[in-house]
Amino acid sequence: MDKFEYYNPVRVICGLGESARVGKEAAKLGKRALLVSYQEHSFFNTLLENIQTQLRNEGVAVETLYAITANPMLSQIRQGVDLCKKHKLDLVIAVGGGSVMDASKAIAAGVLYPHDLWKMFNSRHDVAVAIPPEQSLPTLMIPTLPATSSEMNCIAVATNDETAEKSYIYHEILYPNVSIIDPRLTCGLPKFQTTCGAADAISHVMESYFNGTDDTPLQDRLHEGIILTIMELVQKILRDPGNESLRMSIQWAATVAWNGWMQCGVSPLTPMHHLGHILSAQHNITHGATLTIMMPAWMKHGYRYHLDRYVQFAERIFAIPTAGRDKEEVAREAIDRFEAFLKSLELPTRLSDVKIEADEIDFMTEEVARTAFTADGVLAGRPALDRSGVKAVYTLAI
Ligand SMILES: [Fe+2]
Known part of the structure; x- marks a missing residue:
């Protein structure tokens, strides 16, 4: 910590x-x-x-x-x-x-x-x-x-x-x-706004969960509590949109997801947001929808660099059995389950879902470099990405 x-x-x-x-x-x-x-x-x-x-x-x-x-x-x-x-x-x-x-x-x-x-x-x-x-x-x-x-x-x-x-x-x-x-x-929010808002709130804790420092046991469980709570609530709200109690709970979960409590001692970085900002700036895509595209791609690129954290995510969020199994296989299963959850909300999870094609990746990569690279020439995160890394994540998002 x-x-x-x-x-x-x-x-x-x-x-x-x-x-x-x-x-x-x-x-x-x-x-x-x-x-x-x-x-x-x-x-x-x-x-x-x-x-x-x-x-x-x-x-x-x-x-x-x-x-x-x-x-x-x-x-x-x-x-x-x-x-x-x-x-x-x-x-x-x-x-x-x-x-x-x-x-x-x-x-x-x-x-x-x-x-x-x-x-x-x-x-x-x-x-x-x-x-x-x-x-x-x-x-x-x-x-x-x-x-x-x-x-x-x-x-x-x-x-x-x-x-x-x-x-x-x-x-x-x-x-x-x-x-x-x-x-x-x-209570009257349309489905798209409700799900995009929920995904954005989840992304805020995912950023620090996967890109923060190690040895943060309390913060880990706080993050996991937010992720689980919002995943559960948004599905209930889609079935019962006018339920004030559910709306109050998800509102408070979203508030505490990024008010700084989760991030104490974690030194959070926000690469998924930076990758998504380019989609908003160039194509005016709703912020939450940029995150539902970038989160799975980021995870698919980054899990090998932080494998134990992804295994923990698999166990605690999706109760995926891990005993005797290859850690990479467990991590990939968790990422697939998470992407399936986002799809179940009928949100885009690929660049092609928002009509962004592979031929834009070079330009988007340069935009990330221009707007978000550190003085060391990388996008900060775990792992830090140089131009080839950014390109790799966008390519995984196609
Ligand atoms: Fe956000």
Whole structure:
């Protein structure tokens, strides 16, 4: 287990119906709010109207930015910053999934940022080329999709629409002040959003489980608990989508998957996300769907380098018998079972499922090198990948 430092100041209010508290909580944080949600927000109209009413009843003035898309764009963040400056707003409220929450964090920090906004974002995995934000307006998150844990972490991901580069900020100034998690808001989520969100949450613990350090027995079992819980819950939810109890449980599982608790002492790396980001940046593929493609391919490439961990995964997640068996055979069986689980959710597991062909692999490999390689010329992970390794993983994903 590695040394670590942990800090998380987010006030979490979690429960069915708790979104009725948005007005009162917002009034503690500011007087003039920017309310941020999706460009396509018809699904949320009633909720957004309700929140606006709550805010006005508590004396909080509201401007709206309903402009965020999946894979939020830098230009949308710039719009939010301009609105905040123009109307002298002092609070940013997000109503939506990870895209809306991430954009809102970047807007809140961007208002007080003296440089060009893209300089806030890392453009290389471990090279300090970004200039971190030092201040932020307060933020209030109302997540509507269990997936990213943006409601309880200090990460914001965005795509620069001028360069088709997807990158992120990881800085504690971005922690939301308050997150009101009302799982009732997720009961009407369509199947694709539900399954993509579940897959994304699983991918967050898979990254640190397969790419972190060794000798982390408690963290291992926490990771396995999240994976098993979400696998079980998402299948139940598909049979009973309106079940509030199931929706609450999966929401909390997704929140803790990437709020930092799992990753303490594990030194997590996120190669699967970096490989997937290229698919989003070039083809605007939903984030969770990029992970369902990259996870099996990554595992098929990497299991020989970390074999005991994959055998543990086989035993503890799928109860695969291991006694007297070849470890590689056990690992491959677990990977096949995991890919079959993702397929059972009717999610893509191959590049060809999203119409990406082999002739794009060279270009995608160069994009990974450009956007995510370390100064040593590799994509960090277990194993670290050079260009030929990246190409090998993409090829396994065809
Ligand atoms: Fe993710």
